[in-house]
Amino acid sequence: MDNAISLTAVPINTAVFIYDIKKSPCRNRLYELGFTKGTRVIPLHINPGKSAVAYFVKGAVIALRNSDAENIYVMGDKA
Amino acid sequence: MKKILLVGNPNTGKSTIFNALTGKHQHTGNWSGKTVGNASGIMRYKGEEFEITDLPGIYSLEPISEDEIQAVECLRSNIADLIVVVLDATCLERNLILASDITRLCTNVIVCVNLIDEAEKKGIEVDTVKLSNMLRVKVIPTKARSGIGIDLLKEAIYTQNEKCRCCCCSPECIYKSCVYSGQDITNNRDRKIDRILTSRVFGIPIMLFMLCCILWITIWGANYPSGILSSLFGRIENILLELFADMPVVRGVLIEGVFRTLSWVVAVMLPPMAIFFPLFTILEDLGYLPRIAFNLDHIFKKVNAHSKMVLSMCMGLGCNAAGVISTRIIESKKERLIAIITNNFMPCNGRFSSLIMLAAVFISGGMFASIKVALAVTAAILSGVFITFMISYILSNTILKGEGSSFILELPPYRAPQPMAIIRRSIRERIVYVLFRAVIVAAPAGALIWLLQNITVNDITLLSHIAGFLDPFARIMGIDGYILTAFIIGLPANEIVIPIVLMCYTGNSGLIEFNSLSELGMLLRAHNWTYITAICAMIFSLNHFPCATTLLTIKKETGSIKWTVLSFLIPTIVGVVLCILANAILRIAAL
Ligand SMILES: Nc1nc2c(ncn2[C@@H]2O[C@H](COP(=O)(O)OP(=O)(O)OP(=O)(O)O)[C@@H](O)[C@H]2O)c(=O)[nH]1
Numbered sequence: 001m002d003n004a005i006s007l008t009a010v011p012i013n014t015a016v017f018i019y020d021i022k023k024s025p026c027r028n029r030l031y032e033l034g035f036t037k038g039t040r041v042i043p044l045h046i047n048p049g050k051s052a053v054a055y056f057v058k059g060a061v062i063a064l065r066n067s068d069a070e071n072i073y074v075m076g077d078k079a
Numbered sequence: 080m081k082k083i084l085l086v087g088n089p090n091t092g093k094s095t096i097f098n099a100l101t102g103k104h105q106h107t108g109n110w111s112g113k114t115v116g117n118a119s120g121i122m123r124y125k126g127e128e129f130e131i132t133d134l135p136g137i138y139s140l141e142p143i144s145e146d147e148i149q150a151v152e153c154l155r156s157n158i159a160d161l162i163v164v165v166l167d168a169t170c171l172e173r174n175l176i177l178a179s180d181i182t183r184l185c186t187n188v189i190v191c192v193n194l195i196d197e198a199e200k201k202g203i204e205v206d207t208v209k210l211s212n213m214l215r216v217k218v219i220p221t222k223a224r225s226g227i228g229i230d231l232l233k234e235a236i237y238t239q240n241e242k243c244r245c246c247c248c249s250p251e252c253i254y255k256s257c258v259y260s261g262q263d264i265t266n267n268r269d270r271k272i273d274r275i276l277t278s279r280v281f282g283i284p285i286m287l288f289m290l291c292c293i294l295w296i297t298i299w300g301a302n303y304p305s306g307i308l309s310s311l312f313g314r315i316e317n318i319l320l321e322l323f324a325d326m327p328v329v330r331g332v333l334i335e336g337v338f339r340t341l342s343w344v345v346a347v348m349l350p351p352m353a354i355f356f357p358l359f360t361i362l363e364d365l366g367y368l369p370r371i372a373f374n375l376d377h378i379f380k381k382v383n384a385h386s387k388m389v390l391s392m393c394m395g396l397g398c399n400a401a402g403v404i405s406t407r408i409i410e411s412k413k414e415r416l417i418a419i420i421t422n423n424f425m426p427c428n429g430r431f432s433s434l435i436m437l438a439a440v441f442i443s444g445g446m447f448a449s450i451k452v453a454l455a456v457t458a459a460i461l462s463g464v465f466i467t468f469m470i471s472y473i474l475s476n477t478i479l480k481g482e483g484s485s486f487i488l489e490l491p492p493y494r495a496p497q498p499m500a501i502i503r504r505s506i507r508e509r510i511v512y513v514l515f516r517a518v519i520v521a522a523p524a525g526a527l528i529w530l531l532q533n534i535t536v537n538d539i540t541l542l543s544h545i546a547g548f549l550d551p552f553a554r555i556m557g558i559d560g561y562i563l564t565a566f567i568i569g570l571p572a573n574e575i576v577i578p579i580v581l582m583c584y585t586g587n588s589g590l591i592e593f594n595s596l597s598e599l600g601m602l603l604r605a606h607n608w609t610y611i612t613a614i615c616a617m618i619f620s621l622n623h624f625p626c627a628t629t630l631l632t633i634k635k636e637t638g639s640i641k642w643t644v645l646s647f648l649i650p651t652i653v654g655v656v657l658c659i660l661a662n663a664i665l666r667i668a669a670l
């Protein structure tokens with residue numbers, strides 16, 4: 001799908017749904033933490049150095065570095 | 080005896096349940112990765128005994144970091160008769176994935192839905208009856224911290240005998256039919272707090288302010304008990320000295336050596352440790368530590384280290400050996416080694432009391448003395464953090480080169496700390512522990528010092544021989560031979576370094592009574608200490624070889640002599656170089 005954007009481009013407090021996760025060393029860890037296809041994700045806080053963002057996912061708040069979150073592609077509604 | 084495992088996602092309350100079941104005192108803390116090794120205990124119920132094992136938290140059955148590998152190995156080894164899966168009621172959507180994986184892997188499972196109290200507050204409702212029907216296992220709701228539901232859990236463990244049948248619903252489907260969540264995600268209490276504590280403007284200043292406040296309370300609060308303890312010990316010593324008046328050697332070794340060193344350790348070192356520890360535990364139970372990692376992530380990114388290092392650094396403030404063990408949560412081997420080697424740059428509780436003492440030397444009394452000392456110690460700790468960054472950067476670009484790191488960390492909900500539990504834990508872990516170490520390490524060291532002070536060769540005491548030998552080198556570093564000797568004798572435990580220095584100086588003059596740490600600082604000034612001596616001693620206290628316990632732990636954790644030796648050499652070299660530089664610069668500036 002062409003209208004999927006990277007998770008890092010989503011504004012704070014906007015709910016989006018995961019479309020795909022690109023292959024990367026931490027992909028498995030992301031899966032286990034609940035970043036799976038179709039899951040709703042909401043960015044909540046940006047850290048002071050703007051290097052990481054805290055996301056709401058499956059009931060938990062998880063901080064991801066932008067270089068990892070870049071690999072997650074999301075869409076505005078459930079595909 | 081039946082073997083029972085406690086398994087679940089991190090920070091779901093496994094250790095809290097373990098403590099409630101067995102009456103043991105496994106550490107708990109509000110962040111993912113508090114428990115990094117297995118712990119076992121016995122639960123007695125209705126005349127039967129069960130062996131309960133608390134495992135580190137796991138996210139799935141494919142482990143990545145060292146602590147998870149241990150937990151999954153234990154789980155897969157099939158040694159358990161029963162598995163208790165602990166779930167977080169506020170985060171069931173994710174927790175149920177692991178639960179359903181485990182019901183598929185193992186036949187004898189009980190599910191415990193913990194943190195029900197928090198779920199209720201957040202407007203999350205869990206239908207445990209339906210959950211039990213769908214998962215086809217017993218489901219027990221608990222509020223482990225207040226002990227509610229623990230008896231039901233014991234009963235369930237006691238009566239469990241049926242093998243469960245496999246469940247066929249997907250975790251998503253179970254979640255949708257059993258959990259109703261009416262929680263406000265983007266604007267609840269935790270988010271409001273986080274918007275301040277992790278904000279761009281206030282995040283880091285608030286962090287520094289909190290550190291400074293904690294140190295100030297510690298320093299200010301320690302004066303009073305220190306004064307009381309020292310006068311108490313002074314009186315006891317006088318009585319003892321009279322009692323043994325006609326046995327000079329016994330009197331010397333036992334009272335002037337052992338007893339006096341012990342009283343220095345207890346009167347000077349213990350009070351700051353006993354006050355700092357509970358204050359720090361409050362931050363830990365609040366859930367603040369992962370926020371520090373989040374706030375500082377960009378710096379760790381620049382130096383190619385893992386932000387989870389913040390957590391092991393914080394544990395290092397309590398004890399470096401504990402800090403080294405807690406690095407198990409860092410997934411990558413290379414980043415874990417960086418965290419292990421640099422952990423010693425965070426002053427542990429024992430050195431921390433030394434820093435307070437030393438800062439008091441160049442800050443004279445007066446109204447704001449304790450605030451000034453707090454600022455000086457804050458500066459010392461921050462310089463430790465700065466050196467940690469520098470060394471991490473150097474290591475990650477030389478001998479520990481590797482892939483850039485990732486940072487994935489849960490920010491737990493804020494939880495109100497429980498004052499009574501913290502006080503009880505502090506007494507158990509700090510006061511009893513320090514007293515124990517005092518007897519094991521400080522007593523022999525005290526006897527040794529007395530002997531060194533009283534055995535003479537060529538009319539000069541052994542202590543003077545040793546100190547004299549080290550003196551020329553120590554002078555270049557801005558300290559003196561006695562101080563360097565104390566650091567070397569203090570290898571087994573950092574909390575005896577300052578007491579040994581004091582022993583060396585006060586030699587045969589009897590215990591000096593003092594009312595505050597600043598007064599003790601004056602004593603050192605009377606022995607030719609200047610602010611330069613104190614600053615160099617602080618630098619060397621912050622940067623020198625780890626204590627023996629920490630070295631043994633590093634050997635055990637890395638399984639390598641090479642990394643142990645490096646962990647010894649790197650801080651020592653840094654310390655020597657910095658002391659020489661500081662001494663030279665301060666002396667030139669003073670001209
Ligand atoms: N409000 C509330 N807090 C709880 C409850 N159970 C545990 N806690 C708190 O939750 C935090 C985590 O508890 P732990 O027992 O350390 O969790 P754990 O599962 O052992 O965590 P790891 O060892 O990191 O995997 C602690 O701060 C506990 O005090 C509960 O039922 N209610």
Ligand SMILES: [Mg+2]
Pocket residue numbers: 093094095106107113114134135136
């Ligand atoms: Mg635990």
